[in-house]
Amino acid sequence: MSETYDDPASVTVVVVDDHPIWREGVARDLAAQGFAVVATVADSSFTLRIAAATQPRVVVIDLDLDELSAVEAVRTIANTMPDTRVLVLSERAGHSDVLEAVKAGAAGYLVKSASAAELMDAVRRTANGDAVFTPGLADLVLGEYQRLTVGPEPGQAPVPRLTARETEVLKLVATGLTSQQVAKELGLSRRTVENHVQNTARKLHLHNRVELTRYAITQGLAE
Template sequence: MNSTSDPAAADGRPSEITVMIVDDHPMWRDGVARDLAERGFRVVATAPDAPAAVRIATATRPRVVLMDLNLGQTQGVVAISEILEGLPDTRILVLSASGEHQDVLDAVKAGASGYLVKSASITELVTAVQRTAAGSAVFTPGLAGLVLGEFRRVDTGGSGGRGVEQDDPGLRLTERETDVLRLVAKGMTARQIAARLVLSHRTVESHVQNTLRKLHLRNRVELTRYAIERGLTEDP
C-alpha cells in the first residue's frame, strides 16, 4: 500500500471510528492496522480467519470491519453474513487482492458496504473507512458500475425494463428524491450530491431522510442496496 498524505476529513473523525482488520496474512494485517492507527483510527481488534472474525467482532462490536475475502477454508463472504446477522449496525468494507466481478457481487450480496482492491493507496483507504463508517457505499473506481449493471440485468430479466413492481414504494419517490437516490447509490457524499444537483447540503440530507422514511430503511447502506436491487440507479 502506498504511503501518501492523509486526506481531508471525510464523514466522521478517525478517533471516533472503531475498526477491526481481518486478513490471513499477518504482515499485511499488522501493516494495515498500524497504518490506520497512525492516522487516528481506533483499531480494536484483528483476526486471521473467518471463524475468529465472527467471534471477535461479536465481542468488540467495531463500527467498521475491514476484511479480505480469501480467508482459507471459510471464505470471507460467510463471515460477512454471520457478522451482520449479529451486528446489523456494523459496516463491512472488503479489501481484497481480487477485483473479479463475481467476488464483488458475492460480497455485496452478503451485505458488504463496499469493496476496495489492495492496490488502493493509504489515502484512498482512510477515506473509504471514514465514508463506510458514515454509511456510504464505497467501491474502487469501476467496480460500482459492474455491480449496478449486474443487478439491473438480474432484476429486469434481460428485458431492458426497470424491474420495479407496481406496488414498490420506490414509485412514490419524487423526481428529486430519485435523483438523490441514484447518486447515493453511486457512493457520493451529501456534499458531492449537493454540488452535482446545485442544492444545499441541508436539502440533500432532507431528501435522503424522506427517502429512507418512505422506503422503511434505516441507513444509506440499506438505501444503496435497495436502489441496486430495484434497478433505480439508472441515469434518466
C-alpha cells in the first residue's frame, strides 16, 4: 500500500520558478503550513540536480521557464525519481502544454491565480498520489479523454476492456476528482469508487491515480 502523507512536515518540497518574489512567497506559504521546503530553484536544469540530491516528495514547478523546458524536466523526474511527484503551475490555463506536462508525468496542474489554500491542498493531494487539476481545466482533460472511448488507431494495441462503471469512474478520476467527489457525482459509496479505481488500475497494469490519468490522456491523444 502507498505511504500516506497526512502530516505536512513529512512532505518535502522543492519550489521552482524564475520569478524570485513568487518563488520565495510560495516557499514561505508552504513552510508556514508545516511543509518541509528543502530548496527553491530558479531554473529547471538546476532543478534536476537538486531533485536528484534531495529526492523531494513534491516538486512545484512553473511551466513557463526560459531555460530547459519544464516539460522535459517533468519527464526526467518522472522517469528517474519514482517517489517524487510533480505539480505544474502556470499563469495560463487551457493550452496544449497542460496535456504535454501530464503526458510527461506531472501529477497535476494548477494556475497561479489559485489561492494559497488551493495550492496547499494541491501539494498535499499531490504528495498522496492524487491527480490534481485546476477546476477550469477539467473540460480540457475530459475532451482528450473522450477520444479514448473511440478505440485504438489501426496498429495500436487494443485497450483493455473496462465495464461501463469503470469507464465512468476513470473519466472522473482523470479530471482530478477525489474518491469522495466521484462517489457524490455517481451516487455511489466511497468504498465502491475505490474498488472500481483499483480494478481499473489492475486491468491496465497501473499503480495509482496519476498513472491512470496519464493513461487516459495519452491514449486519447491523436498521434
